[in-house]
Amino acid sequence: MSVTGGCQCGAVRYRAESLGRASICHCRMCQKAFGSFFGPLVAARGLVWTRGEPARFASSNKVERGFCAGCGTPLTYDYGGDAVEVAIGTLDEPGRAAPVIQLNPADKLPFYDTLHALPWREANPSSEAFLSSVASNQHPDHDTNRWPPEALK
Numbered sequence: 001m002s003v004t005g006g007c008q009c010g011a012v013r014y015r016a017e018s019l020g021r022a023s024i025c026h027c028r029m030c031q032k033a034f035g036s037f038f039g040p041l042v043a044a045r046g047l048v049w050t051r052g053e054p055a056r057f058a059s060s061n062k063v064e065r066g067f068c069a070g071c072g073t074p075l076t077y078d079y080g081g082d083a084v085e086v087a088i089g090t091l092d093e094p095g096r097a098a099p100v101i102q103l104n105p106a107d108k109l110p111f112y113d114t115l116h117a118l119p120w121r122e123a124n125p126s127s128e129a130f131l132s133s134v135a136s137n138q139h140p141d142h143d144t145n146r147w148p149p150e151a152l153k
Helices: 028-034 112-117 125-133
Strands: 003-006 013-016 018-025 039-045 048-051 055-058 064-067 074-078 084-087 101-103
Touching: 013 039, 028 039, 028 074, 039 074
Parallel strands: 018 101
Antiparallel strands: 003 013, 013 048, 018 039, 039 084, 055 064, 064 074, 074 084
């Protein structure tokens, strides 16, 4: 069963025949590339670009990272292996790629293991009003024939 995904603005879309091992990488390069505490990646077998192609950056002499030049979404991690890895959050159904392993623990941020214990902020009338006024320009989680729609141009 194939899977699809793409960047936030919709300029780059892909399809893969299947997914392999999903992981989160704590290395400093992944932290910077994702602007996050770790890089969530999954092997994408039979990856093809169905709209546009990512721009690329050689983050080391061994790895090339793909990203959308329009919106900056991190898309791929390519180390020359048998499958390019894609960012889990770019999948149209990211729940299909639950990580099964963590990599590079030496670079794991010291507070990472306590994040689950942080308090949740409850919704309040002002945040609900703000959220209900947001009009998303984000590409939907499915393929489209044309993007952006006329309303966003």
